[in-house]
């Protein structure tokens with residue numbers, strides 16, 4: 303298992319040119335399922351995955367990605383969309399799931415259930431609710447004042463919450479790419495795209511955000527641009 307994981311991590315590379323060989327839709331769908339199992343903030347799952355296989359949409363997405371080689375030669379795309387705007391819907395999903403799951407629970411799990419319900423009923427709305435960005439600033443000032451006296455969660459502005467949602471989406475993206483590698487496929491994560499156009503192509507609401515467009519396929523002989531380059535490990539590893 304340890305060896306397998308090491309292999310998968312090392313084989314994965316950002317591939318810029320793919321073979322013309324088709325990849326299997328169900329395999330990609332299964333990797334998207336793996337993506338959805340990624341850890342995510344408060345288990346709100348503020349993400350959606352768009353699996354693009356139609357030639358017409360593929361061409362449009364490639365154009366929105368400036369026809370860069372990783373997009374132009376792709377066999378399929380997976381677009382990871384961050385849906386911070388769905389926080390309330392997902393919060394209610396969690397509340398209902400917890401209530402249904404613990405119908406015949408023991409006393410100890412009832413205590414945990416009550417804590418979890420309080421979390422979704424009161425804490426989540428306190429940090430996610432917005433009113434033209436104003437509530438975020440009020441939360442921020444509040445956190446600064448309370449933070450003078452005790453540790454406090456400080457990432458509470460509207461843009462902080464966007465970062466929170468994008469972090470989880472990026473973890474899903476990595477689950478997806480490693481899963482694809484494990485099946486013998488290749489990927490390239492991209493942020494070089496026109497986000498407004500990608501949203502229009504996929505008929506997404508204005509409030510959604512594109513986290514990453516990931517092109518998929520099988521690497522061509524010249525598909526990887528050279529050896530993997532990283533700064534020396536000692537420059538980034540600190541043991542305290």
Ligand SMILES: Cc1cc2nc3c(=O)[nH]c(=O)nc-3n(C[C@H](O)[C@H](O)[C@H](O)COP(=O)(O)O)c2cc1C
Pocket residue numbers: 314315316317318370372490491492493494495514530
């Ligand atoms: C968030 C993100 C955005 C990226 N955007 C692009 C992109 O638009 N086009 C591209 O060719 N590569 C893109 N990459 C791939 C990086 O260039 C690549 O991961 C990096 O050079 C390291 O190479 P490796 O993935 O092969 O290890 C992106 C990677 C990440 C994580």
